[in-house]
Amino acid sequence: MKKTQLYILAFVVSAIGLSWAWYKWQVLQFPLSPREEVEVWSIEARLEFQGNGGPNKVRLQLPSRGSGEVPGFAVIDERLISRGYSEQMTKPKGAEGRQVEWVIRRASGRQVLYYRANVVRDTAEVVESGEPKLREPPELTEAQQAAIDTIFEGVKERSADIATFTREFVREFIGEDPSDEARSLLDGIVTSEDRAQFMARALAIRGIPARVLHGLSLGESKAFQTLQPFLQVHNGTTWVAINIDTAEEGLPENFFLWTRSPRDLLVVESDRRPKIEFSVQRNLADAVAIATRRTEVRSENLVKYSLMGLPVEMQSVYRILLTVPIGAFVMLILRNLIGIKTFGTFMPVLIALAFRETKLLSGVILFTLMVSLGLLARFYLERLRLLLVPRLTSVLILVILLMSLVSVIAHQLDIPVGLSIALFPMVIMTMTIERMSIAWDERGPGTAIKEGVGSMIVACIAYLAMTYPPLEHLVFVFPEILLVLLGITLLLGRYSGYRLMELFRFRALAREREAAMAKGAVVPPGGTGGNP
Amino acid sequence: MMNPFRIAQRLREIGLSGINQRNADYVLRYNPRKFYPRVDDKVLTKQLAIEHGLPVPELYAVVREEHEIEELHAKIKDRESFVAKPAHGSGGDGILVITGRRGAKYRRSNGHLMDQEDFEHHLSNTLSGLFSLGGQPDAVLVEYCVQFDPVFDHVSYKGVPDVRVIVFRGYPVMAMIRLPTRLSDGKANLHQGAIGVGIDIPTGLTRRGVWGNEPVKEHPDTEHSIIGLQIPRWEELLHIAARASEMSGLGYVGVDLVLDKNLGPLILELNARPGLSIQIANGNGLLHRLKKVEEIAVPATDPAERVAFSRENFPTV
Numbered sequence: 144m145k146k147t148q149l150y151i152l153a154f155v156v157s158a159i160g161l162s163w164a165w166y167k168w169q170v171l172q173f174p175l176s177p178r179e180e181v182e183v184w185s186i187e188a189r190l191e192f193q194g195n196g197g198p199n200k201v202r203l204q205l206p207s208r209g210s211g212e213v214p215g216f217a218v219i220d221e222r223l224i225s226r227g228y229s230e231q232m233t234k235p236k237g238a239e240g241r242q243v244e245w246v247i248r249r250a251s252g253r254q255v256l257y258y259r260a261n262v263v264r265d266t267a268e269v270v271e272s273g274e275p276k277l278r279e280p281p282e283l284t285e286a287q288q289a290a291i292d293t294i295f296e297g298v299k300e301r302s303a304d305i306a307t308f309t310r311e312f313v314r315e316f317i318g319e320d321p322s323d324e325a326r327s328l329l330d331g332i333v334t335s336e337d338r339a340q341f342m343a344r345a346l347a348i349r350g351i352p353a354r355v356l357h358g359l360s361l362g363e364s365k366a367f368q369t370l371q372p373f374l375q376v377h378n379g380t381t382w383v384a385i386n387i388d389t390a391e392e393g394l395p396e397n398f399f400l401w402t403r404s405p406r407d408l409l410v411v412e413s414d415r416r417p418k419i420e421f422s423v424q425r426n427l428a429d430a431v432a433i434a435t436r437r438t439e440v441r442s443e444n445l446v447k448y449s450l451m452g453l454p455v456e457m458q459s460v461y462r463i464l465l466t467v468p469i470g471a472f473v474m475l476i477l478r479n480l481i482g483i484k485t486f487g488t489f490m491p492v493l494i495a496l497a498f499r500e501t502k503l504l505s506g507v508i509l510f511t512l513m514v515s516l517g518l519l520a521r522f523y524l525e526r527l528r529l530l531l532v533p534r535l536t537s538v539l540i541l542v543i544l545l546m547s548l549v550s551v552i553a554h555q556l557d558i559p560v561g562l563s564i565a566l567f568p569m570v571i572m573t574m575t576i577e578r579m580s581i582a583w584d585e586r587g588p589g590t591a592i593k594e595g596v597g598s599m600i601v602a603c604i605a606y607l608a609m610t611y612p613p614l615e616h617l618v619f620v621f622p623e624i625l626l627v628l629l630g631i632t633l634l635l636g637r638y639s640g641y642r643l644m645e646l647f648r649f650r651a652l653a654r655e656r657e658a659a660m661a662k663g664a665v666v667p668p669g670g671t672g673g674n675p
Numbered sequence: 676m677m678n679p680f681r682i683a684q685r686l687r688e689i690g691l692s693g694i695n696q697r698n699a700d701y702v703l704r705y706n707p708r709k710f711y712p713r714v715d716d717k718v719l720t721k722q723l724a725i726e727h728g729l730p731v732p733e734l735y736a737v738v739r740e741e742h743e744i745e746e747l748h749a750k751i752k753d754r755e756s757f758v759a760k761p762a763h764g765s766g767g768d769g770i771l772v773i774t775g776r777r778g779a780k781y782r783r784s785n786g787h788l789m790d791q792e793d794f795e796h797h798l799s800n801t802l803s804g805l806f807s808l809g810g811q812p813d814a815v816l817v818e819y820c821v822q823f824d825p826v827f828d829h830v831s832y833k834g835v836p837d838v839r840v841i842v843f844r845g846y847p848v849m850a851m852i853r854l855p856t857r858l859s860d861g862k863a864n865l866h867q868g869a870i871g872v873g874i875d876i877p878t879g880l881t882r883r884g885v886w887g888n889e890p891v892k893e894h895p896d897t898e899h900s901i902i903g904l905q906i907p908r909w910e911e912l913l914h915i916a917a918r919a920s921e922m923s924g925l926g927y928v929g930v931d932l933v934l935d936k937n938l939g940p941l942i943l944e945l946n947a948r949p950g951l952s953i954q955i956a957n958g959n960g961l962l963h964r965l966k967k968v969e970e971i972a973v974p975a976t977d978p979a980e981r982v983a984f985s986r987e988n989f990p991t992v
Contacts, residue, residue: 656689
């Protein structure tokens with residue numbers, strides 16, 4: 144009964160840990176391994192126009208920053224560069240998207256403004272905002288009216304629903320040889336921007352809500368790009384995007400949606416024909432930092448109430464602290480499953496922590512050296528019949544003196560050993576010396592050395608596990624993994640089988656039974672226990 | 676060399692209990708934490724035993740403070756021999772056995788002389804907690820030194836052999852006698868090199884010995900056979916063990932007894948986590964016996980009845 148409860152608890156704890164880690168890995172895209180890099184695109188919009196010497200006002204439509212509003216991507220930060228202008232970000236009422244307004248009292252000559260944004264991939268669920276609305280139908284001549292009716296009739300024949308209808312409609316205007324009707328409709332329409340706007344309005348004649356999106360294709364670095372228009376129609380339930388150049392459905396893979404606002408992209412009061420250019424720079428950046436930024440964009444509290452929200456110095460402390468459970472777990476395995484004898488319960492983990500500051504090899508050498516010297520000193524003090532506490536104090540003083548001596552000598556000999564000793568290992572060393580000397584007195588040198596070597600082995604293995612970079616990274620970025628460790632530990636808490644060392648210790652009994660069985664002596668289970 | 680899985684299987688067949696199983700299935704389940712002081716504090720154990728009318732070595736003095744050490748010499752000046760032991764010691768650590776005097780000096784059981792200063796230093800170390808679990812400040816008990824039964828004269832080397840009985844739910848399930856050797860420095864601790872000899876519970880005869888991990892038939896120092904010795908007053912000894920476990924409130928307990936020439940069996944100490952070496956000494960696992968006791972729905976209230984059950988059911992060949 145209690146065991147079932149334990150299994151359930153262990154399972155629940157591990158499941159929580161695993162699923163939270165999975166969420167962070169898959170959805171928030173925190174990397175599983177250290178030093179992983181992700182693509183970051185820096186997009187720069189360069190605005191150029193002529194000032195007329197008087198007050199000026201510039202308005203630019205910007206990408207949304209809300210979670211999921213830019214399908215497939217997230218803007219992690221942005222910057223405006225505009226000397227002399229005052230700027231204001233606004234979210235226009237009743238309209239889609241976001242815009243910035245630059246204002247200046249006096250501006251003349253060539254003016255250049257910049258907007259820069261850093262963009263990363265994001266898998267947040269796409270929010271297709273915007274109520275379907277019919278556009279104003281285009282003004283057409285009688286001939287054009289007849290032409291568009293002919294086209295609509297033909298298209299209707301070949302289509303099943305709104306999406307296919309739109310696709311077929313777009314197809315009429317592309318290709319090598321458009322029909323006469325299409326050519327008459329496109330009279331005076333040159334840019335793809337105008338073509339997209341025309342199509343969106345033309346679809347209103349048939350009662351289809353349509354709009355035009357603008358975006359960029361993010362791939363390799365590329366300068367001097369322009370925004371690419373996309374047609375989007377509402378089929379009654381969702382918005383469907385159609386490429387106006389190929390009539391293909393859906394947005395291309397690397398399409399970064401700049402704006403879906405019906406307003407003009409750029410409006411400058413003083414200049415009717417302002418120039419706008421986009422350049423894309425592709426960089427690689429630390430995946431953890433990017434994932435943190437991306438999460439912050441999504442929900443500030445997710446980061447604020449996580450380890451990433453701590454000051455950097457504290458983070459580095461936790462980076463070490465979070466590996467302690469790994470050491471403790473290694474220790475648990477070695478003690479309860481293997482059966483290695485150590486000093487104290489967590490002493491080896493503390494020694495392993497001390498090794499962090501001295502590195503493994505020099506740590507082991509230093510530790511062995513210091514513990515042996517300390518033991519010698521202690522045995523001498525023992526002969527002087529000092530009381531326990533004064534004796535401990537003397538050992539501590541001696542250890543510190545010895546350590547400083549080792550550091551000085553090592554420095555003079557140009558060996559980097561011992562220079563990295565901090566406060567922490569000192570205390571551990573003194574404690575180890577005391578424990579060891581007690582064991583030496585009490586249970587003989589054999590046991591003391593056995594436990595000392597055992598502690599050292601456990602400390603080395605724990606150190607290797609605790610400093611293994613992928614593991615260190617994993618527990619720091621996904622601390623919830625420790626819940627899985629807790630689950631396993633709970634299960635191991637009920638392990639009542641043999642320890643490996645016990646098999647060795649009791650092997651004579653097993654051999655005896657083996658021999659008895661070989662002789663054919665029928666030994667009932669229970670042996671001499673008397674069970675028939 | 677047998678492979679580990681085969682060893683594990685054979686050990687499981689003979690019902691050998693490992694540390695993990697002992698802790699999980701017996702110590703944790705049957706020994707309530709609140710009763711631990713009854714066995715960990717030897718002063719308390721002694722008091723309880725006296726209240727229950729169980730025989731223990733007579734207590735001469737208890738030393739709790741540093742300044743009481745000096746007064747001790749006067750208190751025990753009439754005692755030729757005595758034992759000083761830490762109240763919270765474990766595994767026989769820190770026990771000082773004084774068998775005689777020479778002038779102002781004390782003679783230890785191993786024959787060495789110890790001057791007063793050495794003696795005081797040892798007691799002071801004990802008070803500081805050198806021998807107690809976790810280094811807690813401790814007390815020293817000074818008590819009667821057992822005049823052990825001559826039966827063991829030939830099979831022990833300078834020290835007191837003691838009998839360890841594992842008692843489960845009041846039923847003695849396994850027993851062994853621990854014989855000190857030169858290697859163990861007169862201590863009756865298997866880890867330190869004493870010999871463990873399994874005792875057949877129905878008859879009280881020693882059956883087989885183990886020294887370290889090796890089976891032995893003779894005492895390594897005296898060359899006398901350790902097999903087939905009759906433990907004196909065996910029935911009485913089992914009774915005391917069965918009642919001692921009752922008094923401790925612990926379901927799974929190791930009772931250590933000594934046999935005094937004149938006083939018979941005396942309780943030395945109780946142990947809430949008795950070691951597993953007793954299984955090697957008996958050439959048999961504990962589990963089958965423990966299961967048998969677990970099958971008893973309600974343990975008998977009469978110790979005699981429980982001892983009778985054990986003597987019927989738990990032979991060691």
